[in-house]
Amino acid sequence: MKVTLHDATLRDGNHAIQHQLDCQDVIAYCKAAELAGISALEVGHGNGLGASSFQVGLSKHSDSELLSIARNNLQKTKLAVHMMPGFATIARDLGPALDIGVDLVRLGAHCTEADISERHIRYVIGRNREVVGSLMMSHMVGKHKLLEEAKKFQEYGALGVSLYDSAGAYLPEDVKEKISYLVNGLEIDVGFHAHNNLGMAIANSVVAVQYGAKMIDGAIMGFGAGAGNAQLEVLVAVFEKMEIETGIDLYKVLDCARLAANSFVKKAPLISPTSIVSGLAGVFSGFSKHVEKAAQQYGVDARDIFFELGKRKVIGGQEDLILEVAAQLKRNLKRN
Amino acid sequence: MKITKKTNVAIIGTGKIGIDLLYKINRSENLKCVLVSGRSAASDGLMIAQKLGVPTSDHGIDAVLEHENIDIIFDATSAAAHLKHWQLIEKTGIGMIDMTPSKLGKSVVPAVNIEEAKSTQHVNMISCGGQSSIPIINAISSVVNEIDYVELVSSISSKSAGSATRVNLDEYIDNTERAILDFSKSKRSKVILILNPAEPPVNMQTSISFKINNPPMDLIVEAVRRQVTSVKKYVPGYDLLFEPKQVDDNRVVVMLKVTGAGDYLPKYAGNLDIINCAAVAVAEVMAGSIKLLNQSVGN
Numbered sequence: 001m002k003v004t005l006h007d008a009t010l011r012d013g014n015h016a017i018q019h020q021l022d023c024q025d026v027i028a029y030c031k032a033a034e035l036a037g038i039s040a041l042e043v044g045h046g047n048g049l050g051a052s053s054f055q056v057g058l059s060k061h062s063d064s065e066l067l068s069i070a071r072n073n074l075q076k077t078k079l080a081v082h083m084m085p086g087f088a089t090i091a092r093d094l095g096p097a098l099d100i101g102v103d104l105v106r107l108g109a110h111c112t113e114a115d116i117s118e119r120h121i122r123y124v125i126g127r128n129r130e131v132v133g134s135l136m137m138s139h140m141v142g143k144h145k146l147l148e149e150a151k152k153f154q155e156y157g158a159l160g161v162s163l164y165d166s167a168g169a170y171l172p173e174d175v176k177e178k179i180s181y182l183v184n185g186l187e188i189d190v191g192f193h194a195h196n197n198l199g200m201a202i203a204n205s206v207v208a209v210q211y212g213a214k215m216i217d218g219a220i221m222g223f224g225a226g227a228g229n230a231q232l233e234v235l236v237a238v239f240e241k242m243e244i245e246t247g248i249d250l251y252k253v254l255d256c257a258r259l260a261a262n263s264f265v266k267k268a269p270l271i272s273p274t275s276i277v278s279g280l281a282g283v284f285s286g287f288s289k290h291v292e293k294a295a296q297q298y299g300v301d302a303r304d305i306f307f308e309l310g311k312r313k314v315i316g317g318q319e320d321l322i323l324e325v326a327a328q329l330k331r332n333l334k335r336n
Numbered sequence: 337m338k339i340t341k342k343t344n345v346a347i348i349g350t351g352k353i354g355i356d357l358l359y360k361i362n363r364s365e366n367l368k369c370v371l372v373s374g375r376s377a378a379s380d381g382l383m384i385a386q387k388l389g390v391p392t393s394d395h396g397i398d399a400v401l402e403h404e405n406i407d408i409i410f411d412a413t414s415a416a417a418h419l420k421h422w423q424l425i426e427k428t429g430i431g432m433i434d435m436t437p438s439k440l441g442k443s444v445v446p447a448v449n450i451e452e453a454k455s456t457q458h459v460n461m462i463s464c465g466g467q468s469s470i471p472i473i474n475a476i477s478s479v480v481n482e483i484d485y486v487e488l489v490s491s492i493s494s495k496s497a498g499s500a501t502r503v504n505l506d507e508y509i510d511n512t513e514r515a516i517l518d519f520s521k522s523k524r525s526k527v528i529l530i531l532n533p534a535e536p537p538v539n540m541q542t543s544i545s546f547k548i549n550n551p552p553m554d555l556i557v558e559a560v561r562r563q564v565t566s567v568k569k570y571v572p573g574y575d576l577l578f579e580p581k582q583v584d585d586n587r588v589v590v591m592l593k594v595t596g597a598g599d600y601l602p603k604y605a606g607n608l609d610i611i612n613c614a615a616v617a618v619a620e621v622m623a624g625s626i627k628l629l630n631q632s633v634g635n
Binding site: 051053054055085086087089090091092110113115116118140297312313314316317318320323324327 | 487489491494499502503505506509510526528529530531532533534535538541543545547577578583587589591
């Protein structure tokens with residue numbers, strides 16, 4: 001059996017350091033990933049192309065700076081980007097990224113909104129690059145809706161569709177149910193992108209593969225939003241033990257982890273109390289830094305903010321609501 | 337009692353924007369909708385228009401061209417379709433209010449530059465996000481010396497985003513970013529649009545962030561409050577959700593909520609309401625001047 005691992009370290013990991021990834025670190029990690037035989041490496045702002053903003057955080061370096069230096073340091077490993085319509089546009093962001101030489105576009109849409117990506121997917125195909133679809137926050141709807149949306153990606157020409165557990169809310173049973181349903185219902189490859197809020201990232205990734213997923217996302221040392229992603233070097237080791245081929249050299253991916261630990265991973269992602277609550281509440285992992293900051297500013301409990309956001313069914317990109325919820329919780333405190 | 341003749345208007349496009357417009361036009365004292373034209377005879381929108389007793393056609397722009405008595409057209413199709421429509425309409429002298437983010441036509445935001453509608457045949461309504469944010473952005477711009485950057489984030493309910501809106505996301509962003517620069521001192525702008533599928537559907541919410549050094553908060557708060565009152569005159573559901581607040585050294589945040597009138601879609605669809613209320617306000621002003629324009633074209 002064979003599985004393709006997509007490395008989200010230099011994109012999802014950017015959430016963990018408020019999008020302050022440094023060019024030197026990109027260069028060093030690209031070289032190490034190339035040596036390890038990583039199939040595709042995603043680079044950029046945590047929310048993808050065009051997302052640098054007050055709303056979700058300002059990038060230290062622009063998309064084009066990060067992508068250009070990554071391009072110069074990758075040969076066999078594909079240079080990948082994450083992009084979400086509504087944040088990025090073809091003219092402002094996607095076109096220039098392809099001009100720099102991006103090989104693979106992972107086109108994200110909230111799990112019920114795949115149709116906003118049609119033009120962007122067709123554009124990438126028209127420029128002879130690879131494109132896969134990503135259904136974000138996929139814990140929020142059932143398998144039937146997910147298949148319906150995944151079929152849209154398939155119809156537009158995407159090579160595969162990944163379910164993103166953006167909130168780290170899945171349990172293995174959920175993975176089994178949804179992944180197997182998509183694998184049976186689609187002609188294209190299915191993938192899974194885990195977050196570790198409930199400590200399930202590796203287990204969920206393994207279950208995904210057992211039920212037919214062909215693309216699995218990981219990040220070195222789990223370096224990703226909130227409680228982090230599936231730890232890439234652990235995935236490689238576990239798949240090796242399961243005799244599943246990844247094409248990645250174990251020792252060299254372990255070297256990647258050492259390099260990361262000694263440079264940009266200042267603090268390895270931890271399942272913090274707020275991350276646990278975030279996973280339980282089903283709130284996007286990328287919110288955690290913003291929630292912690294707002295909790296401090298307003299003198300309210302970060303856990304209360306997460307549960308209230310969960311009740312309101314917020315999705316990625318609605319970070320502005322954190323301030324409003326914090327202000328409301330503070331008013332409630334005063335009243336009591 | 338003074339009896340004034342109503343101005344005849346037509347709507348092309350029978351999606352959410354087009355049909356919500358029809359309800360609002362029917363309430364106007366100055367406008368009369370004499371045609372709703374779509375492309376599919378079986379569309380829900382055309383059936384609703386028929387029930388409301390308005391003449392309909394499934395011949396799109398052709399039906400408008402054949403009609404002999406139309407003064408103003410609302411184009412509620414898509415940015416791409418609008419390019420063709422305008423080519424056909426320009427020489428007729430008929431007034432055109434473009435609801436799509438096509439970037440053609442004079443951008444008008446009633447609270448800021450409604451007067452411009454008197455002297456132009458072709459108005460562009462920018463976008464729902466533009467109509468909700470630009471009054472505030474313009475008001476703040478008028479009380480500060482410099483703005484480095486304006487960022488607009490709108491969340492709307494998925495149910496309120498029809499197929500043209502979904503296809504036009506890039507145009508929505510591009511057109512709104514440009515309009516923000518045109519209507520303010522800001523040097524840069526960024527627009528983000530989020531479609532939220534939550535049930536019950538979420539109200540349209542708009543957050544605007546400004547990068548301003550040493551923001552004069554008292555002046556800003558006063559200017560924003562005053563502007564909200566002006567906008568409420570033509571968009572009753574327009575409210576401040578979060579008064580201008582300085583967060584961090586140089587960032588000022590304002591949040592708005594737009595509750596719809598509940599015409600075609602329920603009240604959550606404030607995004608339909610704000611652009612449509614603004615378009616009706618523009619049409620009412622245009623109505624007074626369009627006949628003059630027609631005469632000059634005729635001569």
